[in-house]
Amino acid sequence: MVTNLLNRLIGLFISEQDEKADMDTKVKSLLLNIASLSFTLIVLAEGIWALVLDHAELAIPFLSLSFLLAISHLYLRKFTGLIHQNLLLSILFLACVFFVLLGGNTELGIVWVLFFPFFTTAIRGRRTGYRWTAILALFMLAHFFFIQNLSPFFQQYSTESSIFYLILFVFSIIIAFAFQFIRSEVLLEKERIILDSQNKNKAQEDLLSKLSHQIRTPLSNITGIIDMLESTSMNNEQKDYINTIHASANNLVSVVNNLVLTSKSNPSDSQEITNFSLYNTLNNVLRLFPYEESKVRFNLSLAPDIPTQLTGNNIKIKQILLNLINSIIRENKAEQKHITLEVVKVDSMPDRVELIFRIISDFIYSSKKDNHSEEGFFNYQDLVKLNAGKIINYLDLGITQKMIEVDGHSLNITPQPDQTIFEFGATFSTASSNFANIVASDKSRNSNTTFKPIVDMKDAHILLVEDNFSNQQIINLYIRNKVKKIDFAFNGKEALEKFGMAKYDLILMDVQMPIIDGFKATIKIRELEKSTNTRVPIIAVTANAFPEDKERCLASGMDDYISKPFQPEELIDKIKQHLSS
Structure with a gap:
C-alpha cells in the first residue's frame, strides 16, 4: 500500500506527454518538476515567515521569486526541452543567490544552497552542472569576503562560518558529481549489455534468414515439379511415390516456417515505440x-x-x-x-x-x-x-x-x-501516429487517386522479374496456361527497361537481385507511374519469410507478398485478386 502511494505521488511529477517517453526523458522530467516544486515551497515558506516577522526586505524578494518558480513549475510540467531546463536552472540559481545574499530569516537559509549541485548535475549532466556550481561557488566566495560589507541588508557571515559553508558546498559538489557519475556509468553499462544482447539476437536472426532463404529457393522448385508431376499420367505405384515425396516436402516447409516463427518469438526483438x-x-x-x-x-x-x-x-x-x-x-x-x-x-x-x-x-x-x-x-x-x-x-x-x-x-x-x-x-x-499508419494511409490515398482497370486473368500481360532461371521456369509453368503473355527480366534494371517499353497488367517481383533489387525497382516504378496516374499491381515473390520482410515490401510500394515455397493455387489466387480489384 505504501509502495503504491509513493508510485502515485511520483507519477504526479511526470506529465502525460512523458508517460510514453524513454527512461532518460522521464528521469529529467521527474527531476525538473521535483526541483521546481521543492524550491518553490522553500522560497514561499521563507517569504511567508519573513512577513510574519515583519521583515519586508526579505518578504518582497522571496515572495516574488516564489511566484516566478510557481509559474515555471506549471509551465515546465509540459515541456522538458533544453531551453526550459536552462530557464529553470537560472531561476534556481537566482534563488540560491537570494539565500546567500539575504540569508533567509536565519543564517541557516544558506543550507538550501547545498542542494543546488545535485539538481544541476542530475538535470544537465556533470559538465554543464560543473559550470553552474562553479559560478555559484565563485559568487559565494565573493559575497563572504567582499559583497556582504556593501549593504546593511545583506547577510553577514563570520570568517569561520564562511569557510565552513564553502567546505560544505565543495563536499556537496563532490557527492553530487560522484552520485551522477555512478548513476551514468551504471545506466551506460546496462544499456551496453542490452544493445549487445539485441545485436546477438539480430545476428542469430540474420543467420536464420539466410538459411531460410537458401532452403526455400530449391524447396520451391522441388514442390513445383512435384505439383506438375501429379498432373501427369502415372500408375498407382508412381503416384504413391510422388505423394510420399510431396508429404515429405510439405513437412520440410513446415519445419522452415516453424524455425522462422521461433526466431521471432524472442521478447527482446519487439519494436517498442x-x-x-x-x-x-x-x-x-x-x-x-x-x-x-x-x-x-x-x-x-x-x-x-x-x-x-x-x-x-x-x-x-x-x-x-x-x-x-x-x-x-x-x-x-x-x-x-x-x-x-x-x-x-x-x-x-x-x-x-x-x-x-x-x-x-x-x-x-x-x-x-x-x-x-x-x-x-x-x-x-x-x-x-x-x-x-x-x-x-x-x-x-x-x-x-x-x-x-x-x-x-x-x-x-x-x-x-x-x-x-x-x-x-x-x-x-512527431505525433502519436507511426510510420506504418502513414504508409497505409499513403497507399489508401494512392489507390483512390490512380487508375487501374479490371483485367481477366486469361487476357493478362505479366512481367516476371526473377534472377534465378530455374525459379523463372517453375513460375512460368505454374501460370503460362492461365495468362495471355509472360515477359521475363533477370534484375530490376531489366524490369525498368521493359516497364518503359510495354504495358503490363501485373508484375511478379523477386526481392534479392543483382544490379537493382526488387525494392529499388518498385520505388522507381511507383515514381514513373505518378506522371501517368496509373498503378500496376506488384506482388513480391521471395524466399524471405520474416514478418519485417513483408512490411518492407509493402512500405516500398508493393501490393502483396508471397513467400516461397508456395502452392500454385495460392499464387494464382493472388494474381486473380489483384487483376480484378
Missing part, C-alpha cells in the same frame, strides 16, 4: 565510447529544424549507430581518431519527419595485411574501387544494413580523399 529526445539518445550513444578506451574525439551536430521530441524506436537507432561506430573504430588504427555525427532533416510532413544520419570518419584502416595496399590498410583509392556491398561485408555491417533496410532506407558509404562518410535515413513521427 516511445517518445524520446534525439539529442539525449545520440549523446548517450557517444558516451559509450570514452576517450580513454577508444581514443576518439566526437563531434555531434544536429540541424536546428529537427524537433526536440520524436516518436519512434530509439533503441534501434542506438543499435545502428553503435554497430557503425564500433566497426569504424575497430578498423581505424590511427593514434587519434575523429568522428563527426551529423543529423539533418530532409523531409517533413504534418505527423512525420525523415532524418539523415551522417557519420564522417577519417581513413578506415584494415586490421590485417591484404592485397589492397602494402601498408595493410584501405586507402582512398582502394575504397573507390570497392562497391558499398564489399565494404559493408568487410566491416561486418550486414546486420546493420538489414536493420536500416527494413524501414525502406539504405546504408550508403562514400569514400573521399580525407574521410569516409557513412549515411543512412530513418523516419519518425
